[in-house]
Amino acid sequence: MELNNDTLRKLRGLILYTVILVAAAVNYKGILSVGQTLLGFVWPFILGAAIAFILNVPMRNIERRLPLFRPVSRARRPVSLVITIVLVSGILVLVIFVVTPQLFETLMSLQSSIPLFLGEVFKRAEELFASYPELTELFDQMNQITLDWPRMLNEVGSFLRTGAGSMLNTTFLAAKTVVNGLSTFLIGFIFALYILLQKETLNRQIKKLLRAFLPDSAVERVLGVARLTERTFSSFLTGQCVEAVILGTMFFIALTVLRLPYALLIGVLIAFTALIPIFGAFIGMGVGVFLMLMEAPADALIFIITFFVLQQIEGNLIYPHVVGGSVGLPSIWVLAAVSVGGSMMGVVGMLIFIPLCSVFYALLREGVNSRLQRKRERAEKTEDKSENGETPGGTLPDGG
Numbered sequence: 001m002e003l004n005n006d007t008l009r010k011l012r013g014l015i016l017y018t019v020i021l022v023a024a025a026v027n028y029k030g031i032l033s034v035g036q037t038l039l040g041f042v043w044p045f046i047l048g049a050a051i052a053f054i055l056n057v058p059m060r061n062i063e064r065r066l067p068l069f070r071p072v073s074r075a076r077r078p079v080s081l082v083i084t085i086v087l088v089s090g091i092l093v094l095v096i097f098v099v100t101p102q103l104f105e106t107l108m109s110l111q112s113s114i115p116l117f118l119g120e121v122f123k124r125a126e127e128l129f130a131s132y133p134e135l136t137e138l139f140d141q142m143n144q145i146t147l148d149w150p151r152m153l154n155e156v157g158s159f160l161r162t163g164a165g166s167m168l169n170t171t172f173l174a175a176k177t178v179v180n181g182l183s184t185f186l187i188g189f190i191f192a193l194y195i196l197l198q199k200e201t202l203n204r205q206i207k208k209l210l211r212a213f214l215p216d217s218a219v220e221r222v223l224g225v226a227r228l229t230e231r232t233f234s235s236f237l238t239g240q241c242v243e244a245v246i247l248g249t250m251f252f253i254a255l256t257v258l259r260l261p262y263a264l265l266i267g268v269l270i271a272f273t274a275l276i277p278i279f280g281a282f283i284g285m286g287v288g289v290f291l292m293l294m295e296a297p298a299d300a301l302i303f304i305i306t307f308f309v310l311q312q313i314e315g316n317l318i319y320p321h322v323v324g325g326s327v328g329l330p331s332i333w334v335l336a337a338v339s340v341g342g343s344m345m346g347v348v349g350m351l352i353f354i355p356l357c358s359v360f361y362a363l364l365r366e367g368v369n370s371r372l373q374r375k376r377e378r379a380e381k382t383e384d385k386s387e388n389g390e391t392p393g394g395t396l397p398d399g400g
Contacts, residue, residue: 043184044184044187044188044191045187045188045191046188047184047185047188048187048188048189048190048191048192048195049191049192049195050188051188051189051192052191052192052193052195052196052199053230053233054237055081055084055085055088055192055196056196056199056234057234057237057238058084058087058088059080059081059083059084059196062080062083062084062087063076063077063080066079066080066083077196077197078197081193081196081197095268095272207219207223210222210223225359225363228359228362228363229355229359232355232358232359232362233355235355236354236355236358240275240351241275243274243314243318244271244272244274244275245271246314246318247270247271247274247281247310247314247318248267248268248270248271248272248274249267249271250310250313250314251263251266251267251270251271251284251306251307251310252264252266252267252268254306254310255267255303255306258302258306260292260299260302260303260306261291261292261295261299262288262291262292265291266284266287266288266291266303269283269284269287269288270284270285270288272284275351276350276351279338279342279350281307281311281314285303285304285307288300288303288307289303289304333357333361334354336357337353337354337356337357337358338350338353338354340353341353341354341356
């Protein structure tokens with residue numbers, strides 16, 4: 001191999017790349033620590049970008065339909081942003097004011113229902129002990145076990161003496177966490193407002209930055225992927241909210257028709273938990289079953305049957321068409337994305353992985369179709385050459 005300047009430059013780059021890779025592998029813990037610290041610094045801005053993306057979906061539609069005169073056209077964006085914030089905040093406040101009285105009333109009813117429920121449990125336990133005397137003998141033997149009360153009291157006193165300091169530290173850490181969370185949200189929200197008010201300017205600056213440092217083909221590819229990602233996430237967010245409202249309304253109507261208790265509370269709760277794809281409604285089912293067990297176990301059984309019937313309707317008819325269709329992802333891959341995202345990142349992973357998998361699915365489909373198209377074109381060219389009496393190399397066969 002000739003050692004010219006180009007070869008030496010490639011060798012130096014390869015050696016430098018190897019050294020950096022080995023150093024990163026040896027000091028991976030320090031690199032992860034630095035990365036975590038940097039993520040803590042930029043997390044408010046990541047949160048702000050996420051808030052801006054969510055608010056941009058309704059704001060864009062409001063701004064498109066907002067009738068303003070030409071002299072005040074500059075006010076269209078601020079007015080749309082204010083309407084969006086008021087609308088989202090109003091929905092949250094309305095839900096809180098609807099759910100809170102219902103929840104308070106439920107807690108008051110549980111205050112009288114739980115003693116009755118426990119009394120019934122004790123009655124059943126007495127009947128069980130009367131039917132099986134062996135259980136009574138077993139408990140009598142357990143009562144004969146002697147306990148070292150002085151030692152236990154000393155241990156409890158020691159725990160209380162040391163626990164006071166740990167409780168104080170825990171309270172301080174909890175207060176610090178709340179303050180940090182509020183400050184992070186406030187910074188992110190302000191950053192989101194700046195993004196929404198100047199999104200065209202930011203879009204133009206990002207395009208200029210990409211064109212300055214990347215080839216034109218790479219810029220077009222990056223912008224195409226960004227447009228696909230934005231469109232997919234927006235469609236998923238809209239579809240998920242529509243699906244949650246439909247499911248909550250279905251449960252409210254069904255429970256009202258069946259004259260089951262807590263129809264409004266369970267409907268709103270399932271609408272909120274249904275924002276978690278596929279599995280979220282089961283959280284609302286658990287709460288509803290618990291509430292109804294305190295009043296009438298038969299109602300809980302009817303609710304469980306109703307839940308699974310409506311869940312089958314929602315899972316087979318509504319969700320694949322409203323959410324799966326909105327992101328262009330087949331139902332089987334929606335389920336796979338929810339499972340993988342939930343195991344990796346919990347609830348946030350469930351919400352993020354469906355549109356991410358949809359983007360990956362669209363890019364993979366585009367790449368596969370493009371490669372198959374190129375293969376077909378090459379095969380057609382080869383067949384044309386063979387029909388014309390040419391070999392793939394462009395020369396005539398023997399005797400031609």
